[in-house]
Amino acid sequence: MVFGIILAGGVGSRMGDTKKPKQFILLGGKPIIVHTIEKFYVNPEFEKIIVLCPNQWLNHTRNLVANYFPKDNNVVVIEGGRDRNGTIMNSLAYIEQNYGLDEDTIVVTHDAVRPFVTHRIIEENIRYAQEYGACDTVIPATDTIVESQDHTVIHAIPDRKMMYQGQTPQSFQAKKLKELYESLTKEEKDILSDAAKIFVIKGEEVRLVRGETFNIKLTYPYDLKVAEALLAEEKNEK
Amino acid sequence: MLNTVYQLTEPRKIETCFKNIDVTGNQVIIRPIRLSICHADQRYYQGSRSPEVMAKKLPMALIHEGIGEVKFDPKGIFPAGAKVVMIPNSPTEEDEVIAENYLRSSRFRSSGMDGFMQDYVALDHSRVLLLPDSIDESVAAFIELVSVSVHALSRFGRFAHIRRNRVGIWGDGNLAYITALLFRYMFPDTELYIFGLNQDKLSLFSFARKTFDVRSIPEDVTIDHAIECVGGEGSQQAIAQIIDHINPQGTLSLLGVSEYPVPILTRMVLEKGLCLFGSSRSGRADFQKTIDLYTAHPEIVNYLANLINVEVEINSVADIHRAFYEDINKPGGKTILHWNI
Numbered sequence: 001m002v003f004g005i006i007l008a009g010g011v012g013s014r015m016g017d018t019k020k021p022k023q024f025i026l027l028g029g030k031p032i033i034v035h036t037i038e039k040f041y042v043n044p045e046f047e048k049i050i051v052l053c054p055n056q057w058l059n060h061t062r063n064l065v066a067n068y069f070p071k072d073n074n075v076v077v078i079e080g081g082r083d084r085n086g087t088i089m090n091s092l093a094y095i096e097q098n099y100g101l102d103e104d105t106i107v108v109t110h111d112a113v114r115p116f117v118t119h120r121i122i123e124e125n126i127r128y129a130q131e132y133g134a135c136d137t138v139i140p141a142t143d144t145i146v147e148s149q150d151h152t153v154i155h156a157i158p159d160r161k162m163m164y165q166g167q168t169p170q171s172f173q174a175k176k177l178k179e180l181y182e183s184l185t186k187e188e189k190d191i192l193s194d195a196a197k198i199f200v201i202k203g204e205e206v207r208l209v210r211g212e213t214f215n216i217k218l219t220y221p222y223d224l225k226v227a228e229a230l231l232a233e234e235k236n237e238k
Numbered sequence: 239m240l241n242t243v244y245q246l247t248e249p250r251k252i253e254t255c256f257k258n259i260d261v262t263g264n265q266v267i268i269r270p271i272r273l274s275i276c277h278a279d280q281r282y283y284q285g286s287r288s289p290e291v292m293a294k295k296l297p298m299a300l301i302h303e304g305i306g307e308v309k310f311d312p313k314g315i316f317p318a319g320a321k322v323v324m325i326p327n328s329p330t331e332e333d334e335v336i337a338e339n340y341l342r343s344s345r346f347r348s349s350g351m352d353g354f355m356q357d358y359v360a361l362d363h364s365r366v367l368l369l370p371d372s373i374d375e376s377v378a379a380f381i382e383l384v385s386v387s388v389h390a391l392s393r394f395g396r397f398a399h400i401r402r403n404r405v406g407i408w409g410d411g412n413l414a415y416i417t418a419l420l421f422r423y424m425f426p427d428t429e430l431y432i433f434g435l436n437q438d439k440l441s442l443f444s445f446a447r448k449t450f451d452v453r454s455i456p457e458d459v460t461i462d463h464a465i466e467c468v469g470g471e472g473s474q475q476a477i478a479q480i481i482d483h484i485n486p487q488g489t490l491s492l493l494g495v496s497e498y499p500v501p502i503l504t505r506m507v508l509e510k511g512l513c514l515f516g517s518s519r520s521g522r523a524d525f526q527k528t529i530d531l532y533t534a535h536p537e538i539v540n541y542l543a544n545l546i547n548v549e550v551e552i553n554s555v556a557d558i559h560r561a562f563y564e565d566i567n568k569p570g571g572k573t574i575l576h577w578n579i
Contacts, residue, residue, distance in 0.1 A: 028240070028258055038239035038259075042267045042310040042358070044318035070262055070312070115240050116256065119269055119309075119357050120553075120579060210553075214242075214254055232243065232255035232297070 001105055002126055003174070004040035004049040005091045008033055008061065008112035009080040021057060022218055023112040024064075028231050032218055033061070034068045035115035037075060040108075043119070045126055047099070050091045051112070052080035085181060088195055092178050105174040106130055109195060113218040114168055116230070121211060122169065128207045129171035135207040136196040137215070138164035167211040170196050180204065242357035244558065244579070245297040249285025252555050253297070257352075265360040266316055268306035268324060272379035273354055273552075273575040275565045276303055277495075282348075283562045299352035301575075302326035303382040305369055306359060315363055323381055324354060325365040325525055339389070339519035346519065355558070357579075367525050373532050376549060376574045377542045381528055382520065383572075384542065387417040388531070389524040390465070390493050390517035391424050397515055398463045398489040402428045406483065408452070408476040409467030410434025410443075411570060412545055413493060417467050418443055419541050423531060431461060433479065435472075439570060442544060452479060462488050469494025474501055481506045492516040547571030552579050 008023045023033040033051070040049045053061045061077045069075055078094055080087035088109055095101060106129045108122060121137055128135035141163035147156040172195065180202045184192075188201055199206045218224055240256040247253045261267060279300040281287050287295075305323050308316040316322065326347035329338040338344055347353045369378055405428050407418045418432055422445050430446040433455065440449040450459065452475070462485050468476040473496045480490055481503055490512055507514065532539050547568045550561040552575050565573035 030258070035240045038261045042239060042261050044309060068262070116242070118242055118579075214256075230254075230256050231240070232245070232257055 001047040001099060002045045003091070003095055003105070003107050004043075004046045005088065005107050005109040006033070006037055006040065006049060006051040006112050007080070007084065007087055007109060007168075008051055008053040008057075009084065009087045021054070023053075024057075024060070025218075025224060027115065027218070027224070027227055030068070031064055032115050033112045034064055036110065036112050036117070037065070037069075039115070039117050039119075039122065040110070041069065041073065041075065043122060045123075046074065046108075048095075049075045050094055051075060051077045052087045052091055053077065053112075055079050083192075085189070085192055085195055085198065089178070089181060092174055095174060096178075101175045101178065103173065103175060104130075106171060107174045107177065108169045108171045110169040111217055114215055115218070116212070116214050116216060116227075117169065118212060118215070121209060121215065124209045125169045125171040128209055129173060132205060132207045133176055134170075134172045134196065134199045134204060135209050136170045137167040137209045137211040139167065139211040139213055139215075141165050164208065166194065166196070167215050167217070169209075170194060172199070176204075239358070241360075243299050243352055244355040244555065245299050245352070246282055247297040249292070250283060250559065250562075252355075252558055254555070255297070259358060259360045261310065262312055263360075264312065265362055266308055266313075266322075266366050267310040268322060268359045268361060268366070269309050270304050270306040270324070270354050270356065270359055270577045271321075272305050272375045273301045273577055274303035274380040274383070275301065275561065275573045275575070276348075276383065278302075279348055279353070280562065280566055284566065295349070298348065299355040300348050301353040301355050302346065302348040303380045304354040304577075305375060305378045305381070306354075308366075309358065311363075313363065316366060316368070321369040321371065321375070321378075323367045323369050323378065323525055323529070324359060324361060325367065325522055326353070326382060327519055327521055328362075328365065329521075338521040364522060367522070367529060369529065370533055372536065373529070374539055374543060376546055377539050378532075379574050380542075380545075380572050381525065381532075383412065384416050384420065385520040385524040385528045386518070387413065387420050387493075388424075388528045389520040390417065390491055391420055392524065392527065393515065393517055394463070394465070394489065394491050395424070397491075397513060399487060401462050401485075404429045404431060404447075404461045406431045406433055406461035406464045406480065407446075407467060408433045408464065408480060409469075409494065410436050410439040411467065412572060413469075414467035415439075415442060415545060416542070417465055417493065418446055419538060420531065421465070422446070423535050423538060431459070433476075445541070452476070455479065455483065459483055460485050463491070464488065465491040465493060467493045469496055471496075477502055481510070481512070484510065484512065486510045487512070489513045489515065545571045546574055549574040549576060551576045554579060
């Protein structure tokens with residue numbers, strides 16, 4: 001079984017002075033999170049789409065799902081965890097409780113604020129997770145990446161040809177993800193920035209899925225302007 | 239849903255944009271799987287249409303020949319995973335007399351509206367037909383072109399008088415080959431003569447009774463009816479030859495597209511009492527009839543597979559450019575796109 005995991009845990013502190021988490025901001029007249037869920041909703045591969053959000057936004061998110069999707073939809077909204085991986089673990093607990101976890105359980109985890117994800121990216125995530133156990137969506141880095149350990153001076157400039165920028169989805173065999181996460185020490189958990197790193201820390205292979213430059217994460221007010229510009233206006237009758 | 243649309247914004251420039259699809263509306267959501275390039279797409283891509291037409295139509299996603307896989311049907315009529323034909327003609331009204339492809343109110347993919355170069359295509363149920371698994375996907379990709387021939391031949395069946403001993407088809411390109419092939423199966427008792435220019439291409443018409451080089455047609459060759467599949471600058475000469483060789487009261491079916499006015503010797507049209515009629519595009523019934531013919535005569539699909547010149551895997555916009563480049567540099571045949579983007 002394949003599950004879509006929509007991570008809507010952010011409280012939107014980087015999106016200007018708006019109090020509303022960024023996934024609820026309207027894009028083309030519709031909340032960003034609804035656009036994102038729709039990409040999973042139309043894909044018949046998904047048994048269930050699990051949306052995780054902060055406790056105080058649970059009701060609002062459930063209302064949106066009820067308003068934008070038919071009654072018998074396969075979308076469920078549950079509470080997220082304290083951090084990104086805690087949130088993913090909540091989704092795994094939900095799956096385990098309702099469906100059981102086995103070798104064939106695949107989770108495609110995706111940022112609620114990346115509504116431009118494509119069919120191919122989702123399909124390749126599912127296929128690679130099934131074949132290799134884990135995959136991460138990336139694009140080649142266009143900016144030079146600079147490493148600074150003290151936030152003052154440069155300590156290293158890695159070869160850009162080997163650098164990629166991470167996007168989502170990140171997809172995994174759910175059982176393996178859970179087992180690896182549970183085997184991490186507290187120190188290891190503290191340095192996790194995303195779920196793919198759980199596999200990397202444990203020396204497990206994570207395959208690359210080619211992302212798209214337009215699969216942007218709507219984080220800053222600037223991103224929203226870019227996103228609005230990407231929406232084409234319907235040309236009148238030609 | 240924010241659907242990715244790959245639009246031609248100016249000649250040889252394709253840009254990504256996004257358009258909303260209402261996933262809970264009444265349309266079937268289809269993932270394109272195989273697409274095919276038509277001359278009309280190539281003309282937009284190269285910018286060889288008039289500047290006025292280019293300005294009016296662009297930006298626009300190209301391609302109106304293709305098949306896909308149903309991903310989601312809010313009405314539950316088409317099951318997820320079903321392979322389907324996507325019909326590019328989009329009527330906005332019904333008419334008891336005029337066919338959907340001739341209604342001036344109808345819109346057409348890759349002409350008045352976005353074509354199939356999209357992440358998903360949302361279509362009304364009437365624009366979707368189930369494709370039997372037995373039919374090769376790459377051949378099915380250009381079923382639209384075949385349905386245009388089937389449409390024209392169906393009209394021939396209605397308009398042409400019953401003496402149909404010999405019919406001549408002018409042209410040796412894709413359209414002529416397809417029209418001749420389908421003619422063979424729709425009118426099996428009629429002798430088929432092909433009139434073309436290129437001996438290599440003419441040699442492919444092995445199912446026809448005879449082929450002729452248009453530079454040396456014997457004077458005593460006569461036909462009861464004719465179908466013109468030449469178009470362009472060759473239209474005038476082809477029509478003139480047809481008028482010379484056709485028997486009185488024959489029909490002359492025009493299928494070749496010409497951008498320019500074509501002089502016709504009307505004196506002889508009048509003297510012979512000829513009936514000229516044009517056909518363009520096709521409608522749902524023509525697509526269904528084409529699928530039925532493929533199913534009843536699987537060898538048609540085998541013949542059509544000979545037309546495939548190149549198949550291109552499309553994983554990026556750069557691959558789309560490569561496909562159009564391959565297409566314009568080919569001697570003939572069809573370019574098929576495996577839509578993986």
